[in-house]
Amino acid sequence: xxxxxxxxxxxxxxxxxxxxxxxxxxxxxxxxxxxxxxxxxxxxxxxxxxxxxxxxxxxxxxxxxxxxxxxxxxxxxxxxxxxxxxxxxxxxxxxxxxxxxxxxxxxxxxxxxxxxxxxxxxxxxxxxxxxxxxxxxxxxxxxxxxx
Amino acid sequence: xxxxxxxxxxxxxxxxxxxxxxxxxxxxxxxxxxxxxxxxxxxxxxxxxxxxxxxxxxxxxxxxxxxxxxxxxx
Numbered sequence: 001x002x003x004x005x006x007x008x009x010x011x012x013x014x015x016x017x018x019x020x021x022x023x024x025x026x027x028x029x030x031x032x033x034x035x036x037x038x039x040x041x042x043x044x045x046x047x048x049x050x051x052x053x054x055x056x057x058x059x060x061x062x063x064x065x066x067x068x069x070x071x072x073x074x075x076x077x078x079x080x081x082x083x084x085x086x087x088x089x090x091x092x093x094x095x096x097x098x099x100x101x102x103x104x105x106x107x108x109x110x111x112x113x114x115x116x117x118x119x120x121x122x123x124x125x126x127x128x129x130x131x132x133x134x135x136x137x138x139x140x141x142x143x144x145x146x147x
Numbered sequence: 148x149x150x151x152x153x154x155x156x157x158x159x160x161x162x163x164x165x166x167x168x169x170x171x172x173x174x175x176x177x178x179x180x181x182x183x184x185x186x187x188x189x190x191x192x193x194x195x196x197x198x199x200x201x202x203x204x205x206x207x208x209x210x211x212x213x214x215x216x217x218x219x220x221x
Binding site for chain 1: 170194
């Protein structure tokens with residue numbers, strides 16, 4: 001298994017781990033109260049902090065992965081993305097964005113159907129999470145099966 | 148039109164070139180080892196530029212490194 005394949009797997013599992021741990025930490029703090037300013041503030045901070053936490057955690061996990069990769073294989077990780085990497089990245093991102101747009105439209109649909117605001121935010125956040133995971137899965141698929 | 152119609156003899160040519168490793172070839176043509184792996188497995192058809200760079204490493208014309216598989220499937 002090559003560096004890129006291993007990196008896709010690590011990225012997938014780290015996304016799941018970060019999201020699950022973050023949700024377990026944040027969800028009990030939900031203040032309750034539909035349409036209250038406190039609830040809106042909660043969902044806003046939920047998304048913003050999740051974004052920052054995800055970026056930082058991914059950087060840390062990536063550094064740890066690179067160190068372990070060098071130690072176990074004796075190889076240096078590639079420092080650039082070549083034409084195959086860019087092609088796979090584009091194809092995976094296309095599917096990832098498509099998944100997020102479906103989630104976004106579903107979230108908007110809940111507003112049209114007079115569902116709770118909480119439902120809209122939950123669908124939006126889960127769509128972001130699923131699109132991230134799907135992106136990693138598709139990268140792994142394209143690296144293994146070819147493009 | 149099917150996928151991966153462009154085949155190649157890279158594995159055999161590497162072997163004939165003092166058993167050049169995939170990493171050595173990757174470094175010479177400016178790609179990652181993953182791309183050489185994908186090419187040898189027939190999972191990826193390279194850009195024209197990369198195909199020429201690979202052919203140049205082996206000092207061979209393009210058609211002696213890469214071939215079009217359409218005729219074999221007819």
